[in-house]
Amino acid sequence: MQMILGKTALVTGSTSGIGLAIARAFAAQGANVVINGLGAAEDIEEERLGIEHEFGVKSIYCAADLGSPAAIANMIAEAEEAFGSVDVLVNNAGVQHVAPLEEFPPEKWDSIIAINLSAAFHTIRAVAPGMKRRNWGRIVNTASAHALVASPFKSAYVAAKHGIAGLTKTAALEFARDRITVNAIAPGYVWTPLVERQIPATMEARHMSREEVVHDVLLEAQPTKQFVTSEQVAALAVFLASEDASSITGAILAMDGGWTAH
Known part of the structure; x- marks a missing residue:
C-alpha cells in the first residue's frame, strides 16, 4: 500500500456510512482525503478533524452539490489546488426512491440519475486530464447488486446502477494505457x-x-x-488502488453475500 502514501483520495458521499468508511480507510494508508456529502456542519467538521488527528493526514471538506456539473468541476479544482492532484476518485454518493414505475415522480427519477450516474461521469471527466498527465490514477465507483440484477419499484436506482457498470467499463477501456484503472464495487445490503x-x-x-x-x-x-459491512467495502476500494490490483480494470466486483450468484 506504499503507493497510496501521500496521494490524494476524493470520496463523494463520504460524510457518513460507506463513504466515510472508505475515506477513513484511505487516510489509514497515508492518503490525504477530500470528503463530500450532506449533514450537520458540526458533525462533518468533527469527522474531518478526526481523520486528520487519527491518521496524521490532511483532509478538506467540499460541500459540492453533485447534481450540478459546475459544482463538481469546482470541487475537483479545489481539491487539486489544495493537494496538487486527485490520484484516487471514489464515486460513492447515492440517493434512492421506491415507487411503482407508473407512479414514480419524474423529479425523483431526474435526481437519482443525476446523483447516482451523471455525477460519476462529471467527476471522471474532471479528474482524467490530471491522472493522464501523471500517468497514474485509480477510479472506484460504488455500484450495487442492482448494477447486475433488478428489483421491482426501484426503476431509477436500478437504471442508474446499470449505467454505472457501463460507464465503468467504457472508462476502463479508454484509460487502459494511461495506468488508470476503473472498477466498480457492487455491494448487497x-x-x-x-x-x-x-x-x-x-x-x-x-x-x-x-x-x-x-x-x-x-x-x-x-x-x-x-450484511456486508462498510469496512469490507472500504477494504476492497483500498485494494483496488494498490499495485497488486493494477491489472484489475473494467471489473464489476460483487460483494453481496451470494445475491447475484443465482
Missing part, C-alpha cells in the same frame, strides 16, 4: 445507520420481530443472511 433506522418502521408495518425483518426482508436476497 450494507449495514449502515440508514438501514438500521428502517427496521422499527418495518417491524410495525409488517407485524414482524426484529429478527424476522432482518432475515426475511432486508436479507431476503442474500444467501449468507449476513
Whole structure:
C-alpha cells in the first residue's frame, strides 16, 4: 500500500456510512482525503478533524452539490489546488426512491440519475486530464447488486446502477494505457445507520420481530443472511488502488453475500 502514501483520495458521499468508511480507510494508508456529502456542519467538521488527528493526514471538506456539473468541476479544482492532484476518485454518493414505475415522480427519477450516474461521469471527466498527465490514477465507483440484477419499484436506482457498470467499463477501456484503472464495487445490503433506522418502521408495518425483518426482508436476497459491512467495502476500494490490483480494470466486483450468484 506504499503507493497510496501521500496521494490524494476524493470520496463523494463520504460524510457518513460507506463513504466515510472508505475515506477513513484511505487516510489509514497515508492518503490525504477530500470528503463530500450532506449533514450537520458540526458533525462533518468533527469527522474531518478526526481523520486528520487519527491518521496524521490532511483532509478538506467540499460541500459540492453533485447534481450540478459546475459544482463538481469546482470541487475537483479545489481539491487539486489544495493537494496538487486527485490520484484516487471514489464515486460513492447515492440517493434512492421506491415507487411503482407508473407512479414514480419524474423529479425523483431526474435526481437519482443525476446523483447516482451523471455525477460519476462529471467527476471522471474532471479528474482524467490530471491522472493522464501523471500517468497514474485509480477510479472506484460504488455500484450495487442492482448494477447486475433488478428489483421491482426501484426503476431509477436500478437504471442508474446499470449505467454505472457501463460507464465503468467504457472508462476502463479508454484509460487502459494511461495506468488508470476503473472498477466498480457492487455491494448487497450494507449495514449502515440508514438501514438500521428502517427496521422499527418495518417491524410495525409488517407485524414482524426484529429478527424476522432482518432475515426475511432486508436479507431476503442474500444467501449468507449476513450484511456486508462498510469496512469490507472500504477494504476492497483500498485494494483496488494498490499495485497488486493494477491489472484489475473494467471489473464489476460483487460483494453481496451470494445475491447475484443465482
